[in-house]
Amino acid sequence: MAIQHIDLLTIGAGGGAYPAAFRLAKAGRSVVMVDPKGVMSGNCLYEGCVPSKAIRETAEIYQSQQRFAGHGLPGTINIDFTKITIHKDAIQARRYEQHAAELAAARNIKLIQGTARLLSPHEVAVSTTGGEQRFHCAQIIIASGSDVFIPPIPGAELCLTSHDLYKPDPTLKTLPERMIVIGGGYIGLETATFFAAFGTRVTLLQKGEQLLNGMDPGMVALLTPLLDPAIRIRTGVDVTAVTATPEGGRRVHYTHAEDTDTLDGDVVLMAVGRRPIIPVGTTEIGIAVTRKGIDVGPSLQTVHPHIYACGDVNGRVPLFHAAVRQSMVAAHNILGGNIPLDYADFSHVPTTIFTLPAAAYVGLTPALAEAQGIKLLTGRYDFAEDSRAQILERMDGGIQLFFAADSLRLLGAWVLGIDAGQLIGQIGTAAAHGLTAYDLARFADQHPMSAEGISKAARSLF
Numbered sequence: 204m205a206i207q208h209i210d211l212l213t214i215g216a217g218g219g220a221y222p223a224a225f226r227l228a229k230a231g232r233s234v235v236m237v238d239p240k241g242v243m244s245g246n247c248l249y250e251g252c253v254p255s256k257a258i259r260e261t262a263e264i265y266q267s268q269q270r271f272a273g274h275g276l277p278g279t280i281n282i283d284f285t286k287i288t289i290h291k292d293a294i295q296a297r298r299y300e301q302h303a304a305e306l307a308a309a310r311n312i313k314l315i316q317g318t319a320r321l322l323s324p325h326e327v328a329v330s331t332t333g334g335e336q337r338f339h340c341a342q343i344i345i346a347s348g349s350d351v352f353i354p355p356i357p358g359a360e361l362c363l364t365s366h367d368l369y370k371p372d373p374t375l376k377t378l379p380e381r382m383i384v385i386g387g388g389y390i391g392l393e394t395a396t397f398f399a400a401f402g403t404r405v406t407l408l409q410k411g412e413q414l415l416n417g418m419d420p421g422m423v424a425l426l427t428p429l430l431d432p433a434i435r436i437r438t439g440v441d442v443t444a445v446t447a448t449p450e451g452g453r454r455v456h457y458t459h460a461e462d463t464d465t466l467d468g469d470v471v472l473m474a475v476g477r478r479p480i481i482p483v484g485t486t487e488i489g490i491a492v493t494r495k496g497i498d499v500g501p502s503l504q505t506v507h508p509h510i511y512a513c514g515d516v517n518g519r520v521p522l523f524h525a526a527v528r529q530s531m532v533a534a535h536n537i538l539g540g541n542i543p544l545d546y547a548d549f550s551h552v553p554t555t556i557f558t559l560p561a562a563a564y565v566g567l568t569p570a571l572a573e574a575q576g577i578k579l580l581t582g583r584y585d586f587a588e589d590s591r592a593q594i595l596e597r598m599d600g601g602i603q604l605f606f607a608a609d610s611l612r613l614l615g616a617w618v619l620g621i622d623a624g625q626l627i628g629q630i631g632t633a634a635a636h637g638l639t640a641y642d643l644a645r646f647a648d649q650h651p652m653s654a655e656g657i658s659k660a661a662r663s664l665f
Contacts, residue, residue: 217245219514
């Protein structure tokens with residue numbers, strides 16, 4: 204079999220792969236991307252960020268309409284979930300067309316639909332429907348992403364996953380009357396709030412005692428009371444099995460403390476987490492893999508300096524925008540001859556939980572600061588006093604900024620409520636660049652927008 208010699212091969216074509224691929228191709232390097240789906244943008248566009256938020260934004264608009272029903276807007280709007288999924292599909296199709304046009308216009312780069320396996324530190328075999336191709340690669344970026352984790356629970360195959368809800372032409376196209384969500388992480392909790400907004404009776408079962416396990420308990424404690432009270436949340440639950448009911452629904456069997464019980468629903472969403480997809484041959488060529496994923500540091504290099512691991516596959520910050528930045532770090536270091544010139548900042552990546560309402564955080568939060576013995580001063584701003592929040596009748600939540608007690612340098616923040624996902628990026632930029640409470644306090648942000656709460660939160664210290 205003829206071996207093709209190329210400069211860069213990416214295993215995957217999502218956020219951890221294609222930014223580097225395009226940057227290297229622009230620099231004149233020969234680039235091949237390999238992806239099982241044969242399209243760019245990975246799981247974010249296929250079943251993650253974009254389609255789920257298409258549904259979320261529709262739900263939020265519906266909530267806003269209900270909120271203003273007494274202010275001259277129609278009191279009732281019928282929900283047609285089938286049309287909502289068609290809208291979601293149309294957005295995905297539009298973005299896939301956009302990516303295809305970008306790829307067609309690029310030079311020195313091609314995308315192969317197939318599955319890659321590592322044969323040696325420089326050799327990759329790609330299995331396609333037309334047979335196997337082999338490549339000798341000067342550089343390799345492993346950006347194979349992550350997949351839904353299905354626990355070994357009897358009847359798990361009867362459950363839906365985020366894949367079934369959000370992929371193009373999804374499995375679920377009609378609104379269920381009753382939904383059971385297994386898992387209180389961000390995917391489960393977000394989805395629970397979307398469907399509850401549309402009128403589905405949702406019950407969420409969480410194994411641990413805290414929702415959003417791993418996130419700051421203080422933030423979670425502030426978010427939980429803001430969620431739709433119609434969502435029935437049960438923590439400390441151990442699901443033991445899922446079975447079908449005679450009527451075609453689903454029955455979840457679980458234990459809570461010493462009690463055993465069951466719960467019936469029309470559909471069950473299994474949302475207990477995701478796992479990294481490790482390409483075949485990774486450990487065989489000496490690359491270290493931990494429980495979270497491929498072991499890399501800020502340069503994104505593995506034990507082989509010319510092999511990089513970016514995005515969900517390394518488990519450091521499993522978010523699309525983090526993957527894009529990591530991909531660019533890898534590109535810069537490849538252009539530097541695999542001598543690190545750029546480093547990923549894992550500490551200042553904004554994270555948003557897109558529940559209704561949302562919560563977002565970045566940097567050092569109080570629980571982490573306490574564990575590290577770092578003293579914080581907190582600047583606060585409540586959306587109850589915010590003009591935009593008042594205009595939109597969305598006055599719950601607020602902004603908390605966490606500053607170093609000695610220097611007043613911004614170390615982290617969280618935002619709960621209106622515009623959380625938009626505000627956290629501006630705050631994250633300030634934290635990443637070492638701005639202080641003085642810097643934020645003297646910036647005249649736009650009025651009447653919620654962002655002016657950032658400077659007001661800083662001024663609360665003085």
